[in-house]
Amino acid sequence: MKLILFLIFCVNLTQEKSSYSFDGSLFDSKELEYDEIDEKATGSVFSRYMADSKAQLILDLDLFHHFFNYAEAYKNGAEDGNLEIMKYAVEMVEKLKAFDVSAPCVGDMLHLAWTGVEYATHVEEHKNCSDCKCTPLFQQKKNERHWIFNVFDAMGKVPAGISSGNNLWVGSWSTCRKIEVVKNRQGQKWKGQYCLANVHAYERDNPLKNIGSVDAVDKHCFEPVSPTNITDDGQCFNLFPLLKFGVCMPNTCTDHDVKRMLTFAIRAAEAMTGMNKVCDVSVECRVESNSDAMSQNPLAMFALYLLIATTVIAIFGTLYDLFIIQNNPPESHPAINHGFIKFILAYSLYSNGLEILQSKKRDGEINTLHGVRFLSMCWIILGHTYYYIGASLTTDNLIPTLINFPQQFYTQIIVQAPLAVDSFFFLSGMLAAFFFFKKTMKADKPPSMSPMNPISWLLYYVKRYTRITPTYAVVMLFDVTLFTYVSNGPFWRPIEKQGCRHAWWTNFIYLNNFLLQDVECCMGWTWYLANDMQFHVVLMPILIITFLKWGMKPGMIVSSVIMIISSIIKLVIIEYKDFPPAPLLTAKLQIVKQLDEYWNHVYVRPYVRCTPFIIGVIVAYLLNAWTTKDQKDLRIKLERKHVIIGWTCSTILGLYSVFGLYWFAKTGDISEWWKILYILFGRPAYALALGWVVFACTTGNGGPVDTILSWRLFVPLSKITFCAYLLHPIMLQIYNLSRPQPFHFTTFGQMLRHTVEAVVASYLMAFFFALAFEKPFTKIDEMLLPSTKKVEVKSKKVDQELELLNQSRN
Known part of the structure; x- marks a missing residue:
């Protein structure tokens, strides 16, 4: 109804204002291509009314106020019995055929308009009805047709907080879906269908480009127009829409039908106001049909x-x-x-559950790693809680939150959460190398464990692939299928927009950080698994062979050279592309557009992310080289001054890596030398700090830190962290996309509560996934490909039996 009324208003006003009139008929095919000449706007649709650039929060949506003001007037006209307006609505609906709107959709829109005419007729005929004879009949007729106001009520409306960037005018998804009325004697029904339209503005009106800028807000008024400062290239600003607008339409209308009607209404409004601000309209209707059923x-x-x-x-x-x-x-x-x-x-859920919940500490194992693994995952979930809320575009105060967020010192812990990924690179390199060194540095090592034996490396690769891929595949399968049907609502969509149809195979060959990045990003957070696999395939043999064949000094030299080359490559890419030193928000929100390219060129590339993995291998070697050969006791007695120096340097490096870019985040400005310094040493500083923590705690020099990280509760949580890693982004997105109404950022306490909820929900789901899939797959893998340890035990048992047999024969 609101869309019909707005079309009427556009037609009326367009005919009245000859300066904005179209050539020829209002509904001819030429205008359907939207090639009409509009007056050029004199200022940004987002910011021209803002006098202070630091307060530039607004998405100026005055262009759409006509839609709602006049639609409200027509709604009141229907309630007051204004037949002229309602009859004109019918005429406009009949002309929708010229807009390439399908016949079933036009038919249901016509039924909606005629119902409005009938309602207005009853109101007009019974204006003076007051006795008991006519009132019941009048009320009955009104009630039978009152559903048209439910259609109107379900539409998006101007909300509060527009000056704070509220561009979510979503209406009521549930109200629209409840509309179901019989429309003819055949019993066919008019059913409500909720559609969410995304209205995108031109790049020239990017609302982020002046935020945080020190230039005067009216600087453009004094600049002469020249080819060098013209930025109107016709591109859309696609980071987020100018407006998300919910409309209630009959379920016979397709996405294309709704898009055609909305686009014409917007173009007509632009012609009336002299603005040309909307470059694209996309519509997604939540229709239920048999073809969409699971x-x-x-x-x-x-x-x-x-x-x-x-x-x-x-x-x-x-x-x-x-x-x-x-x-x-x-x-x-x-x-x-x-x-x-x-x-x-x-x-067996019983046996698998006992294995997961077993928290007994074992001698010769690095128990500190359980705490590091779990706490690092909590840190990642904290960062992802913020990220997925913002990326879901379901927040009604996103822009002021983005502006204020970097201003607080403590938020560096959140924006630097990507450092926690380096914890897992470190742990991956350290654990694999530790057990490799532990087996190969023994005096009685089996010949099959020689680092120069290609068969041992082949078995190592196969074992690593079969260990993680089955669980990974099941999570992906459920992600693109069952999880698509778990919820609904105005913001709901599949977790994977394209269903991993194009890029799924790149995930299973662990090259999804290189291939088809511009086509589809399937389970985007699994770039880590690709990097990790590439490290084990390329770096692990180089480092292991170097350390074992030539010793500590050559191993340290090779490791240092690789890390230096990695840092130089990162520096060159960032300087050449003019990227920020790290992927974090700053006061100048223009950086948001750079982060997408930063992701592709820097963030997911193994030659940039390999330093923590290498440091993990070094720590593993030192733990094996400086302790007993049987590794039953990993304690090393260090002098007190060395322990103090180690913990002091570790603390300084850790604080520098997390808080070293606070001034950059707060102001958006950074000196070149400080930028280069952080590019070269920021992430390595964190890996070195973590390396010392693990080394000190493992060798008995950790004190209370070792007590905390070795807490027995962390042991079972650590065992299911892999499943938690795979599942937590899905859980967060399901939660964010299932909301019936927009989310509103308030305090850090609110987000901390959501993070705790996300951690609990993710680990609960991970526990059941580990019981049902990860543990069984691991045991089946052991049945098909026994581990080296089991082969050794079996070999020893066979040798003993042969020896006993020979003794009996003698």
């Missing part, structure tokens, strides 16, 4: 059957484990070695 999606049904089958096997395996295995001695059930029995026992 039952019509073969991949989704496969995922559902897989989930059901897994549940059945898990129940059967758990019951068999509890009633057969646990209640009888091992020798009483020889079938336990049967392949099928091993398979179903791999899904």
Whole structure:
């Protein structure tokens, strides 16, 4: 109804203002291409009314106020029985055919308009109705047609907080979806369908370009027009829309139909106001049809059957484990070695749960890593909580939040959360190298464990691939299928917009940080897995062979050379592309546009991110080289002064890496030498600080830090962190996209609460995923590809049996 009324208003006013009139008929095909000549706007649609550049928060939406003011007037006209307005609405709907609007959509829009005419007719005929005879009939007729006001009420309206950048005029998704009325004697129904329109402005009206600028807000008024300062290249500003507008339409209208009607209304409004600000309109209607049902999606049904089958096997395996295995001695059930029995026992929730919840510390293990792993994941979830709320574009005060966010000192902990990813690179390199060194630095190492044996490396790669890929694949499968159907609402959309249709294979060959980045980013947060796999394939053999074959000094030299080359490459790319020293928000929000390119050229590239991995390998070597050969005791006695120096330097390096760019974040300005210094040493400083923490705690020099990081509660949480890493972005996006109304940033306490909720929800989901998928896949992998340790044990057992056999023969 509101759209119809706005079209009427546009037509009336366009005919009245000859200076903005179109050539020829208002509805001819020429205008449908929108090539009319509009007057050039004199100022930015976003900022021309703002006198203070630091207060430039507004998305000036006066262009759309006509829509709502006059639509409200026509609504009142319907309630007052103004038949002329409602009849004109019918005429306008009939002309929608000329806009390439489908016939079913036009038919339902016509039914809506005629219902409005009938409602106004009843109001007009019964204005003087006051006795008991006519009132009931009048009320009955009104009630039968009152649903048209529900359509109007479900539409988006001008909200509060426009001056704070509130561009979410979403209306009521639930109200629109409840509309369902019989429209003819055949029993066919007029059903409400919620559509969300995204209105995009031109790049020349970028609302971020002057925020944080020291130039006068009216600087452009005094600059002569020249080819060098003309920025109107016709491109759209696509970081976020000028307006998100909810409309309630009949379910017979397609996205194309709604887009055509909205685009014409906007072009007419621009012609009346002399502005040309909207470059594109996109519409997504939330229609329910049989083709959209999960039952019509073969991949989704496969995922559902897989989930059901897994549940059945898990129940059967758990019951068999509890009633057969646990209640009888091992020798009483020889079938336990049967392949099928091993398979179903791999899904035993009881055994898998005990393994996950086991928190016993073991000698010779680096127990500190459990705390580092869990706390680093909490840090990542904290950063992602902010990121996914902002990226979902479901926030009604996004711009003022982005402006104020970098001003606070403590927010550096949040914006520098990407440093926590370096914790996992460090842990990955250290753990793999530690156990490799532990096996190969023994005097009685088996020949198969020689670093020069290509077979050992091949087995290492296969084992690493089969260890993580099955769980990764299941999460991706559920992400693009079952998780698509878990919710709905005005902002709801699939987690993966393109369903990973194009780039899924790049994830499984672990090259998704290089291939098809400009086509599709499938599970974008898994760039880490690609980098990690590339480190193990390329860097691990180089470093391991160098350390084992030539010793500490050559190993340190090679490691240092690789890290220096990595830092130089990063410096060259950032200086050449004029990128910021780190991917963080600043007072000058123009940096937001740079972060996308920073992601592709710097953030996900292994030759830039390899330093923490290398430092992890170095720490692993030192722990093995400076302790006993059997590694039963990893303690090293250090002098007190060395411990103090180590912890002091570690603290300084850690604080520098996290807070070293605070002034840059606050002002948006940074000196060239400080920028270069942070590019070269910012991330390495964090990895070195973490390396000392792990080394000191493992060797008995950690004090209370070791006590905290080795807390037994962290052990089970650490075991399910891989699943939490894969699942937490999905959980956050489901939460953000399921909201019926926009989110509003308030305090840090609010976000801290959301972070705690996200951590709890992610780890709960991770626990069940680990029980049902990760643990079973690991056990099945061990059945098919036994680990080296098990092969060694089996080999020793065979040797002992042969020796006993020879003795008996003698």
